[in-house]
Amino acid sequence: MNDKKIVDDAENLPWLGRKLLWLDKKKNVDRIVYGLYFACAILFAADFMYKKYVLVAVESIPGFYGLYGFFMAIVLVLCAKVMRVFLMRPEDYYAPNDVESEDYPEDQLERLDNNG
């Protein structure tokens, strides 16, 4: 992992990459996050705008799907974090070279000699 901030020369990037460079700025990322907050608020409000067709009783709670999704997502991540304490092991736990990759990408690009 490189800690230094790399400043990209926009000329070298593909066209689409240049267009997406605005994501590099933290301010713009914040904007996206605010957009998400706003969208959540709108969706919560939208629950009052239409007639609900309730099949399961809990569905009548305003914003049930949103709240359920939010809390379950948090439960999921917290449980997973606890699992990590018990289940995480170093990469060579089973065997050395167990999860090592071959030499990429040169090897894969010019793999003509592997052709039987």
Added chain:
Amino acid sequence: MADGFPVAFLFFAGAALLCILPKGNARALLLLAIPVIAGYIIWLLPEGNLWSTSIFELNLELMRVDRLSRIFALVFALAAFLGNLYAWHMRDMVQQVGTLLYAGSAIGAVFAGDLVTLFLYWEGTAIASVFLIWARRTEGAYHTGMRYLIVQIGSGVLLLAGTVLLWRETGSLVFESMTLGSLATWLIFIAFGIKCAFPLLHNWLQDAYPAATITGTVILSAFTTKLAVYALARGFAGTELLIYIGAVMALFPIFYAVIENDLRRVLVYSLNNQLGFMVVGIGVGTELALNGTVTHAFVHILYKALLLMSIGAVMFRTGTAKCSELGGLYKTMPLTMIFCVVGAASISAFPLFSGFVSKSLILSASVDEGYYIVWAMLLFASAGALLYSGIKIPYFAFFAQDSGLRPKEAPWNMLLAMGIAAFLSIAIGVYPAPLYAMLPYELDYVLYTTPHVVTQLQLLFFSALAFTVLQRTGIYPQGLRSINLDTDWTYRRLLPKIISAVGKPAARLWDAIVQFSLRRINNIISGLYRTHGPEGPIAKAWPTGSMVLWIAILLAATLLVSFIDLM
């Protein structure tokens, strides 16, 4: 008869033809042509049993075509086409032949009308597919391939045992709907369950698929597990047990997916979770639920391949698929990023993407039949799918913190394959009617209703909100170079430990017994030698005694010969 020529043989003939073609684009072209021709043939096939043969007085049905088998065969042909396009650059004949045999076996298996044919193709998929793992030619891949093969062949052996027992019980080999009860049906059920990666039987999947080659993983993701889904839908639709198996299956892999570092393994955990949805649908067993399962299998093959292709492209260009090593690739691989996001939106079931058209059917079916707890579990799994697949995959590969890697965009063939899969994922999401029309049963279902869209968007946006909050507060688990223990620990660690714990004393005991017996035998031999040997007391009378014996034998022989002569 010619109409119903087994499509699988087309793939096998292609594999043979491949060997005599010059290497290079001619082979790659053949690899593309065969799935296209096969798809065309499958599309035109009439329904019915089209090709029968008999071996050892067993009637084999090689081509049972109906709506269920046809849609699976079609999507298999499509997956083979996309996978081969993605692998256009690849010049490794082992993988090319393996892919053709594998896809052919999978298609052969869905058309199998009897259990013996199913068994043959079932093992065919196992044997052909392992070469996609071994082709990576690393030490880890070799051992993983061995484990994979043992599990897959094990499933086949169980299927064969079940088939034989069922044949003795009923005298019929026809592969049709069964009910659990006898040993035979249980064996077949477990054989299907292994390939379908039921909980506790699942770990071969997460072990093997991420160990395969870049193109191999894409191919692998389509066939084996969906073949098992087909087999369950054909044989065990409406088995209530499957609902609970499926619900557990949809849930537990998502916890692993959150903490897994290898993005390809994250995707395979998510594959397992998506299979859970399909298994629930089979368990519910109503027409709506089975339609949901088939739709889900169809769209899942496309978006899972798409996701694996995009991460494969990243791996192709950077040499790694680990969360801990990646990040910030969106600048130089923007197209791959966009295709990945389309796949992520599809698996998360955003409205207008393909996952929405299929998950909705299964969720509705489970509510209709009153399985509210299962419905809640599936809803949780859907929220989870967004978290670990929908956001984690594109976020950690293409955004997150800058890894400093500036790889080139993926090659044209990979982009084209991803582009087609992405296009289909959106097209099915926007206009699912043509897919719905191909389903096994009539479908009367209004997908895009206001409550439906609003509730789904709520679920997804609020889950995304949770991710944002957790990520910004630093609670979300970051990628660490690590692996996580799963059930493979039992046979990779526990079992060897038990064997060595029991084995060492057992070996020592065996040694002691052998030593003791050898000593006894030696004693007997030397004792005999002392008495009967050349120097022994018995030997003193030996030459005379044996002479008398031989004369007696000669006399007897002469008598016998003269007696026979007289007769």
